[in-house]
Amino acid sequence: MTKNLLLSFILIAMLGFAARAQEALFGAQQIVSPEVNADGTVTFRLMAPHAQTVQITGDFLPTEKMDTPMGQMDGPGKAALTKDDKGLWTYQSAALKPELYNYSFIVDGFTTTDPNNPFLIRDVASATNIFLIGGGHADLFKVxxxxxxxxxxxxxxxxxxxxxxxxxxxxxxxxxxxxxxxxxxxxxxxxxxxxxxxxxxxxxxxxxxxxxxxxxxxxxxxxxxxxxxxxxxxxxxxxxxxxxxxxxxxxxxxxxxxxxxxxxxxxxxxxxxxxxxxxxxxxxxxxxxxxxxxxxxxxxxxxxxxxxxxxxxxxxxxxxxxxxxxxxxxxxxxxxxxxxxxxxxxxxxxxxxxxxxxxxxxxxxxxxxxxxxxxxxxxxxxxxxxxxxxxxxxxxxxx
Incomplete structure (x- = not known):
């Protein structure tokens, strides 16, 4: 193999790798979620065109009774997202007080994390997304x-x-x-x-x-x-x-x-x-x-x-x-x-x-x-x- 042919082969391989990397990058959802608004409300978004129902569950919602290993306790409530004609589901919360909050999505009965929010915490075996509303005592939770x-x-x-x-x-x-x-x-x-x-x-x-x-x-x-x-x-x-x-x-x-x-x-x-x-x-x-x-x-x-x-x-x-x-x-x-x-x-x-x-x-x-x-x-x-x-x-x- 000549030197020029070898260089051409390496260049083609590198271009192919870059294309695959860009495909992975641009194949991801280009959506902001959660979006903390100036009035203290928070907008959540999920692109799921084939889903029949999408809910959000989190500790910023009114509590519901749930069964746990420690007996019946208050747990995070649920709210429904609405779907537009492109398959984008949206929910906007009420104005929230300063706090560190956690949440998950429930898609057709399956609980999952928000693919647009990389910030998660693990509590026992459950992973949930987090977001922070600053101000007051919540400023102590910030870097x-x-x-x-x-x-x-x-x-x-x-x-x-x-x-x-x-x-x-x-x-x-x-x-x-x-x-x-x-x-x-x-x-x-x-x-x-x-x-x-x-x-x-x-x-x-x-x-x-x-x-x-x-x-x-x-x-x-x-x-x-x-x-x-x-x-x-x-x-x-x-x-x-x-x-x-x-x-x-x-x-x-x-x-x-x-x-x-x-x-x-x-x-x-x-x-x-x-x-x-x-x-x-x-x-x-x-x-x-x-x-x-x-x-x-x-x-x-x-x-x-x-x-x-x-x-x-x-x-x-x-x-x-x-x-x-x-x-x-x-x-x-x-x-x-x-x-x-x-x-x-x-x-x-x-x-x-x-x-x-x-x-x-x-x-x-x-x-x-x-x-x-x-x-x-x-x-x-x-x-x-x-x-x-x-x-x-x-x-x-x-x-």
């Missing part, structure tokens, strides 16, 4: 032009669990260039979550960056572990490879996690510049993570000066046993007598755990155990938990 911290995924040795495990760690702006030591917040996820939950669904790094920049929160390290003791890492990120995440896996609330939590603290305090004392440690979590925070803090009463229970499960299941859950009232009294700076409880008025939290507060009242209480609208949702973090973090390490 703003402020100094930024770092987010790393580290592996720590857990002798008690017999494996190396993955943990997500946020370090505040300036950590790498300074010699300062920092306080630590251990932030725990709920059932079905993992070490990715708070950083992705909870917007932890954005919230902390913004609060610190505004002078509303102390610079702190935030440690977000995996609370599922049979996993070394999140599905797709650990040694078990790719598999469908489950809402509740084995051994999540049987005391094993609480009994081995000190492995995480030892790793952090051996590998990061931290103030390794009770006054500079906080622990908080949502739902199952609130349950873990409650029982870790009362089993190790000289470890944390700040405790946050976000929509927390309170009492162990009937089949759970062991020393982590024994002598519950006595441990609470020991924690109270030992002293702490803040015991913070928050829950939504329609949360399915509301009554359990009400009973728990009655127990604390009878003991005269001090706590702060926040009651919000809504239920067992990330919309509440993100806000709880924005309210809890500024209260930490101010003594």
């Amino acid at each position: 703003n032009d402020v100094p930024h911290g770092s987010v790393t995924r580290r592996w720590y040795d857990s002798p008690g669990l017999g494996m190396d495990r993955r943990v997500t760690i946020y370090t505040p702006p300036g950590y790498e260039s300074s010699k300062d030591s920092y306080p630590v917040l251990y932030l725990l996820h709920g059932a079905g979550g993992d070490e990715e939950a708070w950083i992705n669904l909870g917007r932890t790094s954005q919230i902390l960056d913004n609060l610190i920049a505004e002078g509303k929160a102390k610079p702190m390290i935030v440690v977000m572990p995996n609370g599922n003791v049979i996993q070394d890492g999140a599905p797709g990120e650990g040694s078990k490879g790719f598999y469908k995440p489950q809402f509740m896996v084995a051994k999540t609330m049987d005391g094993t996690y609480e009994a081995n939590f000190q492995d995480i603290i030892r790793f952090v305090e051996s590998n990061y510049r931290v103030k390794a004392d009770k006054a500079h440690r906080a622990i908080a979590g949502l739902s199952m993570g609130g349950f873990h925070s409650l029982h870790i803090s009362n089993n190790y009463p000289n470890t944390f000066d700040y405790v946050g229970l976000f929509s927390a499960a309170i009492m162990p299941r009937e089949d759970a046993s062991g020393k982590m859950y024994s002598d519950f009232d006595a441990k609470l009294k020991a924690e109270m007598d030992n002293g702490y700076q803040l015991y913070w409880i928050a829950i939504g008025k329609t949360d399915f755990l509301y009554d359990a939290n009400k009973e728990f507060r009655a127990k604390l009242d009878a003991m005269k155990m001090p706590y702060d209480y926040v009651e919000s609208e809504g239920g067992h949702t990330w919309r509440n938990w993100r806000v709880y973090l924005t309210e809890f973090a500024p209260k930490l390490f101010n003594q």
